[in-house]
Amino acid sequence: MDKMFFQMMKPELILTGLIFIFLIAKIANRAEDNKKFLLFANILLILNCVAGFVWTPDWSKGLMQGVLFDNMYHTTPTLILEKNILNFALVLISFLSYDWLNRGKNTSEFYMLLLSSQLGMFFLLSSGNFLMFFLSMELATIPLAALSNFDLDRPKSPEAAFKSIMSSAFASAIMLFGITLIYGTTGAIAFSDVINNLMPGSPLQIMGFVFIFVGLAFKLSLVPFHLWTADVYEGSPVPVTAALAVLSKGTFIFVFASTLFTVFPVFFGGWERMLMISIMITISFGNFMAVRQNNLKRLLAFSSIAQMGYLLMGMMGGPDYASGPTAIVYFMVIYVFSSLAMFAVVALVFDRTGKDDISDYKGFYQNNKLLSWVVAIALFSLAGIPPTAGFFGKYFLLTAGAARGDYYLLAVACLNMIVSLYYYLRVVKAIFIDKSETPIEKIKVGTLNATTMAICCAGILIIGFSGDVFEYISGFFMN
Amino acid sequence: MSLTLLVLIPFLTALFVIFCRTNEQVKWTAFIGSVAQLGTALFMFFDYTMLRKAGQNLQFLYEENHVWFKSMNINYHIGVDGIAIAMILLTALVVVAGVLVSWKVEHHTKEFFLLLVLLSTGAYGFFISLDLFTMFFFLELAVIPKFLLIGIWGSGRKEYSAMKLALMLMGGSALVLIGLIIVYFNSNVNGQHTYDLIALSQNKVDWQTQLIAFPFLFAGFGVFTAMFPFHTWAPDGHSSAPTAASMFLAGISMKLGGYGCLRVAVYLLPDAAQHYSWIIILLAAIAIFYGSFATMMQKDLKYINAYSSVSHCGFVILGIGMLTKTAITGAVMQMVSHGLMTALFFAAIGMIYERTHTRDVAKMGGLLKVIPFLSTIFIIAGLCSLGLPGLSGFAAEMTVFQGAWQRPETYARLATVLGCASIVVTAVYILRASGKVIMGPITDEHHKHITDAKWNERLAAILLLVAILAIGTAPFWLTDLLNPGSQEIMNQITAR
Numbered sequence: 001m002d003k004m005f006f007q008m009m010k011p012e013l014i015l016t017g018l019i020f021i022f023l024i025a026k027i028a029n030r031a032e033d034n035k036k037f038l039l040f041a042n043i044l045l046i047l048n049c050v051a052g053f054v055w056t057p058d059w060s061k062g063l064m065q066g067v068l069f070d071n072m073y074h075t076t077p078t079l080i081l082e083k084n085i086l087n088f089a090l091v092l093i094s095f096l097s098y099d100w101l102n103r104g105k106n107t108s109e110f111y112m113l114l115l116s117s118q119l120g121m122f123f124l125l126s127s128g129n130f131l132m133f134f135l136s137m138e139l140a141t142i143p144l145a146a147l148s149n150f151d152l153d154r155p156k157s158p159e160a161a162f163k164s165i166m167s168s169a170f171a172s173a174i175m176l177f178g179i180t181l182i183y184g185t186t187g188a189i190a191f192s193d194v195i196n197n198l199m200p201g202s203p204l205q206i207m208g209f210v211f212i213f214v215g216l217a218f219k220l221s222l223v224p225f226h227l228w229t230a231d232v233y234e235g236s237p238v239p240v241t242a243a244l245a246v247l248s249k250g251t252f253i254f255v256f257a258s259t260l261f262t263v264f265p266v267f268f269g270g271w272e273r274m275l276m277i278s279i280m281i282t283i284s285f286g287n288f289m290a291v292r293q294n295n296l297k298r299l300l301a302f303s304s305i306a307q308m309g310y311l312l313m314g315m316m317g318g319p320d321y322a323s324g325p326t327a328i329v330y331f332m333v334i335y336v337f338s339s340l341a342m343f344a345v346v347a348l349v350f351d352r353t354g355k356d357d358i359s360d361y362k363g364f365y366q367n368n369k370l371l372s373w374v375v376a377i378a379l380f381s382l383a384g385i386p387p388t389a390g391f392f393g394k395y396f397l398l399t400a401g402a403a404r405g406d407y408y409l410l411a412v413a414c415l416n417m418i419v420s421l422y423y424y425l426r427v428v429k430a431i432f433i434d435k436s437e438t439p440i441e442k443i444k445v446g447t448l449n450a451t452t453m454a455i456c457c458a459g460i461l462i463i464g465f466s467g468d469v470f471e472y473i474s475g476f477f478m479n
Numbered sequence: 480m481s482l483t484l485l486v487l488i489p490f491l492t493a494l495f496v497i498f499c500r501t502n503e504q505v506k507w508t509a510f511i512g513s514v515a516q517l518g519t520a521l522f523m524f525f526d527y528t529m530l531r532k533a534g535q536n537l538q539f540l541y542e543e544n545h546v547w548f549k550s551m552n553i554n555y556h557i558g559v560d561g562i563a564i565a566m567i568l569l570t571a572l573v574v575v576a577g578v579l580v581s582w583k584v585e586h587h588t589k590e591f592f593l594l595l596v597l598l599s600t601g602a603y604g605f606f607i608s609l610d611l612f613t614m615f616f617f618l619e620l621a622v623i624p625k626f627l628l629i630g631i632w633g634s635g636r637k638e639y640s641a642m643k644l645a646l647m648l649m650g651g652s653a654l655v656l657i658g659l660i661i662v663y664f665n666s667n668v669n670g671q672h673t674y675d676l677i678a679l680s681q682n683k684v685d686w687q688t689q690l691i692a693f694p695f696l697f698a699g700f701g702v703f704t705a706m707f708p709f710h711t712w713a714p715d716g717h718s719s720a721p722t723a724a725s726m727f728l729a730g731i732s733m734k735l736g737g738y739g740c741l742r743v744a745v746y747l748l749p750d751a752a753q754h755y756s757w758i759i760i761l762l763a764a765i766a767i768f769y770g771s772f773a774t775m776m777q778k779d780l781k782y783i784n785a786y787s788s789v790s791h792c793g794f795v796i797l798g799i800g801m802l803t804k805t806a807i808t809g810a811v812m813q814m815v816s817h818g819l820m821t822a823l824f825f826a827a828i829g830m831i832y833e834r835t836h837t838r839d840v841a842k843m844g845g846l847l848k849v850i851p852f853l854s855t856i857f858i859i860a861g862l863c864s865l866g867l868p869g870l871s872g873f874a875a876e877m878t879v880f881q882g883a884w885q886r887p888e889t890y891a892r893l894a895t896v897l898g899c900a901s902i903v904v905t906a907v908y909i910l911r912a913s914g915k916v917i918m919g920p921i922t923d924e925h926h927k928h929i930t931d932a933k934w935n936e937r938l939a940a941i942l943l944l945v946a947i948l949a950i951g952t953a954p955f956w957l958t959d960l961l962n963p964g965s966q967e968i969m970n971q972i973t974a975r
Contacts, residue, residue, distance in 0.1 A: 323550060386620045395612075395656075396551065402660045407691075410660060414653040421649045425626060425642060433630040433638060467548045474550045 007057040008066040008075045011083045012126075014048055015119045019112055026108040034102050041111050042094055042448070049091045052084040067128065071190050074128040078476045082254045082329065083122055089246045089336045090118055095452040096344040097239030099351050110150060114243060117143040121251040125258075130179045130189040134172070141168040141219070144248060148236040160235025167218060167228035175215025181208030191263050200266045209264055213271065216259070219252040220308050222278050223285040230289075233301035238347035241297060245304050245339050250332050253311050257328055265319050272404075275312060279401075280412045282309035287419040296346055296356050299423060300339070303382060306420060307335060310394060313401030313413060324400040326474040331393035333473075334381065334463055338390055341378035341456035344449055345371050352443050363439035364431040371443065372431050374453045381460045383424040384417060389464035396470070482541040482557050482607055485523075485567065488516045489600040493593055502588040506578075509592040513575045513599075520564075520571035527564050528960070538967055539609060539677070547613075552671050556610040562811050562964035565957065566606045566738055569818045572946055573730040574599045577723035579939035580826050583833070584632065584721070591632060594624040595723060602731045606738060611659050611674040614743070618655065618703075618735060622648045625732065628724040629716060640712075640719035647712040651702025655739070658695030661688060662747065679747050680971060686750055693751035696744040697759070703736025706796050707766035710789045714773075717785035718838075722829025725781065729788050730822035734814045737795045741807065741968065745799060749972040752802060757890060759800030764894035766793030771904040780828045780838040783912055784821060787864060790901060791817045797898055798879040801891060802972055806882025807965040808958055813879055815957065816863075816871035816950055823943040824860035827853055830936050831916075834929040840915050844922035850931045854917045856940045861909040863947055866902050871950035876902070878958070 006013065021044065029037050057066055057075070067074045093114075101107050120139030127133040145168065149161035183189055185204045186197035198205055214225065221229040233241050260271060286306030293299040311331055317324035348371070350356045365372040381390035394417070402410040445453075463469050492512030499505040523541075530540060539558030547555045559567070577595060584591045601621030608614035622645060630641035659674070665688040668678045684692070698709070705713040713733070717725050745752040752759075770790025777783045791813070798810025830853050831846065832838050847854040863870035866877075883895040921927055932940065950957055 326550070380623060385623050386616050391616070391619065392548075395615075396548075398656065399551070399660055399663070402664060405664070407657070407661060410657055414657050415650070417653055418646050418650045422642070422646055425645060428627075429630060429638060429642070432627060433641070467546070467553075470548050471550060478550070 004057060004066065005068065007055060008068060009073070010055065011052060011080070011087070012119060012122050014051055015115055015122065018044055018048060019115050019119065022108045022111045022115070026112075029108065034104075034107055037107055038098060038101060041107075042091075042098070045091045045094050049084070049087040052080070052087050056080060071128045071192060072132050073123070073126050075126050078329075079125050081473070081476055082125060082250075085329070085333055085336065086118065086121060086247055086250060089250065089340065090114070092336070092340045092344075092452050092455065093239055093242050093246065095448040096242065096340065096347050097237075098448040099446055100237060100239055100347065104150075106150075110147065113143040113147050117141070117147070117243075118247065121247065124251060124255055128191050130183070130191070130194070134176060134179060137175075137219075138172060140248070140251065141172075144240070144244060147240045147243065148232060150240060151237045154235075156235035157237065160232045163228045163235075164232045171215045171218030171225070174211050174218070178208045178211025178213075178215060181205070181211065184208075194263060195266075198264070198266050200269075206267065206270065209267055209271070210274075212259070213274070216252060216256050217278065220249065220256060220312075221305050222308060222312075223282045223305065226282075226286070226305050229305060230293075230298045230301040233304075234295060234297045238297070238343060238350050241300075242340060242343035242347070245300070245343070246336050249304065249308060250336065253308065253328065253332060256312070257315055257325060260315065261319050261325075268318060272316065272318070275315060276406060276409050279309045279312050279316070280409060282306065282312075283413055283416045287416050287423070290423045291419060293423075294357055294359065296358055296361070296427065299358065299427070300342065300346070303420065303423070304339070306416065307382070310397050310413065311335075313397045313409065315400075316406055316409065317400040317403035321400060321403045322477045323396065323474065324403065325477050326470065327393070327396035327400045329473050329476075330470050331397055333469070334389040334393040334460070337456045337459035337463070338378050338381035338388075341374055341453055341460065342382070344452045344456065345375050345378075348443060348445065348449055349440065353440055355440065358427055358430050360440065361427065361430045362434040363436035366439045367442040368440065371445070371453075374457055375431060376428055377457050377460055379424040379427055383421050385421075387461065387464065389460050389462075392464040392470070482543055482559065484519055485516070485603045485607055486600060488512060488519060489596050489603060492516075493596045493600070496589060496593050496596060499589060502585070505589045505592050506582060509578050509596060510575075512596065513571070513578045516599075516603075517571040517575050520567050523559075524564055524568055524960075527559070527561070531561075531963070542609070552673050553612045554610050554675065555613055556675060557607040557613070558609045559607055560964045560967070561960040561962070562738070562741070563606045565811060565815050565960055566734060567603065569734065569815045570599060570602050570606065570731050572942060573726055573818060573822045576822055576826060576939035576943050577726045577730075579935040579942075580726065580829060581721070581723040582933075582935045587631065591628070591721075594628050595727065598624040598628070598727055599731070602735060605735050609676045611662070611676060611679075611743065613674075614676075614739070615652070615655060615659060618739070619652050621732060621735065622652065625716070625720075625724065625728065628727075629720045632721040632724070633719040634721070635719045636715070637719040640715035644712045644716035647702055647709065651699045651709065651736070654695045654699030654702070655743075656699075658692045658699060658744075661692040661695065665692075676742070676747070683750070684748070689748040689751035690754065693744055693748045693755055696748070697740055697752075697755070700736045700739035700744060701762075701796070704733050704740065704792050704795060705766075705789050706736070707762050707769060707789070707793070710766065710770070713789055714782055714785040717788065717825070718779060718781035722825060722832075725825040725829065726822040729785070729825060730818040733788065733792055734818055737792065737799070737810065737814045740796070740799055741810065745802070746968050746971055749968075749974075753972065756800055756802055757888075759796060760891055760894045763793045763797035763800055764897050766790065766796065767898050767901045771901040771908070774908045775904060777908075778840050780832070780840060780912065780916070781825070783840075783908060784824045784828060784864075787905065787908070788817070788821055790905070791821070791864070794876060794879050794898065797883060797894065801879075801883045801886050802969075803882045803885045804962075804965050804969045805885060806879055807968055808961045809875060809878030809880075809882050811961050811965070812871075812875035812950070812954070812957060816875040816947070819943050819947050819950075820860055820863040820870075820872055823856065823940060823947065824864065826936070826939055826943070827857040827860055830932060831857065835923070835926055840912055842923060843916045843926065844919045845917075846921075846926065847917045848921060849926060849929055852932045852937065852940075856932075856944070858913050858917060859944065859947075861913045863951070865905045865909045869948075869951050871947045871954075874951055874954035874957075878954075
């Protein structure tokens with residue numbers, strides 16, 4: 001129990017502490033004073049986010065990886081960066097759910113579940129062992145399914161929860177089978193031992209790998225394992241949808257990249273092609289389905305499927321191409337800002353008016369000018385239009401995708417950007433161009449909501465221009 | 480003098496516009512910003528000529544190079560040569576005229592001028608970039624403002640046109656992107672991949688890569704310049720757009736494509752350009768011929784000018800495809816000339832439309848009697864379009880044809896002849912339209928009481944007119960400006 005232990009486990013320890021604090025607060029807060037409690041919770045989360053940046057392990061002694069509990073838990077500077085990004089997203093999600101939570105009940109449960117899920121994600125990122133990997137994945141996904149059910153009086157909410165839990169259980173089972181096969185053939189569950197015992201070309205191991213790949217693909221909702229996504233996105237309360245889209249997807253993309261690169265690099269020749277095909281299908285299918293949607297949340301669900309496809313292009317450069325993982329993390333930061341800006345507005349509008357169809361947004365600009373611009377900036381960033389950061393993020397991902405000369409993939413991804421622009425512009429058109437007899441009334445924006453939007457928009461507009469952010473992230477992968 | 484000023488002035492103008500309170504303030508801010516920009520552009524033009532006279536023989540002047548994304552070897556690298564200076568002058572002129580013409584926009588004034596200024600930022604940045612990434616950034620920056628400009632302030636089938644334009648231009652830039660990344664990964668300058676235009680021109684990518692990348696780049700930029708068969712966005716987009724946006728679209732935006740074809744596709748991939756030359760010439764010939772005949776069928780004034788733009792931009796492509804020095808100079812001249820002429824034409828059409836509330840040729844007549852100034856402008860723009868000597872169109876088209884005839888191959892000759900022949904068709908539709916609209920008896924009673932141009936409209940028209948006359952009567956200042964640039968491109972082509 002030395003200093004290094006606390007430094008390395010800091011994100012997880014703080015989260016565990018917070019969960020207990022919220023548990024106690026639930027008991028102490030008998031009067032259900034939501035306002036006070038939310039203030040308290042938000043301050044704690046901000047502190048948690050700040051704490052991620054201070055008192056980090058001292059990497060200067062040439063140690064690039066910290067290992068604990070007999071290789072069960074490991075951490076690296078990159079992982080700490082990724083955890084900080086997730087912590088930051090958590091703060092924004094907490095901000096944008098303020099209005100919704102303020103009216104509702106069981107506020108502290110919301111935070112407990114959300115933080116439990118976050119804790120699972122952190123352990124998942126840091127796991128150095130398949131056992132740990134599986135356990136933390138369950139911890140990450142099951143609370144999210146409970147959160148989907150949080151709107152108790154809306155029938156769609158339990159439906160979403162049920163779909164979410166069923167699909168994630170299914171995915172877990174498949175993955176567990178894969179892990180079993182790997183264990184059976186290598187006799188190891190620790191990543192470091194598995195790597196040494198993998199034999200390229202062993203059919204059982206490849207099968208095991210494919211099952212693990214499919215399990216992760218379920219979580220990332222890559223096509224054809226995406227079927228749960230749209231319903232869950234639509235049915236869940238919007239803040240939960242935001243958490244699903246940003247926290248869960250973000251974690252799994254990091255995990256996906258690190259698992260494939262660190263545990264299964266010997267199969268690279270095999271999974272490169274597999275990944276390429278699934279990216280192509282995911283991007284195309286996600287985009288074409290998004291075109292047909294009339295519900296804004298469903299549209300965002302399908303667009304997020306396509307975005308995941310773009311994100312995975314960062315892996316196509318192979319283990320030696322450092323700009324690939326950099327582009328993934330960089331785009332993830334941008335994706336946090338862009339999609340949370342979008343969800344902030346959607347949550348607000350849905351909270352006040354109960355409307356979430358694209359046609360409901362007709363003439364939105366007449367009464368809500370600033371909100372409209374927030375949506376426009378967020379959507380342009382998602383579509384990859386300059387000067388927003390999304391342009392830079394996508395550009396680098398596309399570059400990474402072509403680094404090994406996969407020009408077909410590049411062509412498919414680029415041409416899909418036209419399709420994606422079409423459905424994003426449909427929303428922009430509804431807001432700015434279409435006229436409506438009964439446009440949505442002027443919506444009063446609360447302080448925290450406004451803060452979220454301001455932070456997100458500032459992030460979207462600044463991150464791209466300053467090459468420093470990219471270089472900062474790139475510094476983690478260069479050595 | 481810092482070249483970044485050219486991007487900074489519109490950007491600051493946009494910022495000021497955001498914080499303006501009244502519509503008057505917005506208009507004046509935009510106007511002052513655009514005039515300041517014109518002043519900068521003019522100053523740069525004179526300074527550039529002086530430097531050249533003084534014996535400065537670097538290829539690009541006013542170079543600036545800042546690191547942007549170090550690990551990707553992406554730099555903010557800018558600099559101009561004569562060709563870029565000409566395009567910047569054109570842009571500055573059209574922007575001032577566009578702002579003046581939009582004086583009457585009352586609906587969402589602030590947003591309108593904000594988007595106009597943003598659009599021009601993209602254009603300026605594009606013309607001064609010497610780094611392909613920077614260039615692409617500015618190219619895409621200019622797409623979305625067009626969508627909103629047409630969608631919100633347009634007329635007719637505006638939603639359809641705006642969407643079509645945005646998606647097709649996005650498709651164009653997607654093609655460009657594919658080409659750029661292919662070039663990037665096959666480039667090797669000191670062991671690094673690069674986007675730098677100068678470095679790439681000195682270390683050409685290999686033959687195989689050129690063959691793959693060239694179609695993507697040329698077709699991608701070709702979409703922007705309405706090259707056949709990617710021209711379909713142009714007529715709809717131009718005719719649905721509000722006046723200033725039409726002027727920007729035809730006057731500036733289409734030139735982005737032409738400039739890109741020349742500067743990126745032909746300059747960096749010269750061997751492939753020679754290989755594919757016949758296809759370019761073929762497509763250009765089709766565009767010229769098809770465009771002019773399609774124009775004959777139009778009854779809407781804006782559609783007339785839009786289709787004739789397709790035909791005129793065909794000359795640009797034709798000049799580029801011929802790959803001779805004179806032809807390339809002619810192509811750039813045609814870009815400048817067409818930019819000015821079409822902006823003037825769209826301005827005249829827009830002003831007439833504001834007064835008569837119709838653009839249908841059949842419903843107008845005898846306008847010269849009621850609005851002499853606007854009618855004169857209209858006729859002059861038309862005459863410039865059909866290539867009357869003394870106006871810019873003649874000088875430009877003549878140069879293109881002269882350069883084109885230097886190519887001895889039969890198909891090139893044939894294309895040149897076709898191009899020349901199309902001028903006759905141009906004369907038919909221009910004279911027919913102006914004869915019906917301007918001359919003859921007044922057909923509509925309501926048109927008897929309309930008023931002539933206001934000060935702002937007169938100023939805009941005169942500004943463009945002066946430039947057209949300056950090129951038409953004394954084209955040598957322009958050719959002298961362009962020749963070193965096209966010589967550089969020719970050196971690249973002949974050095975195999």
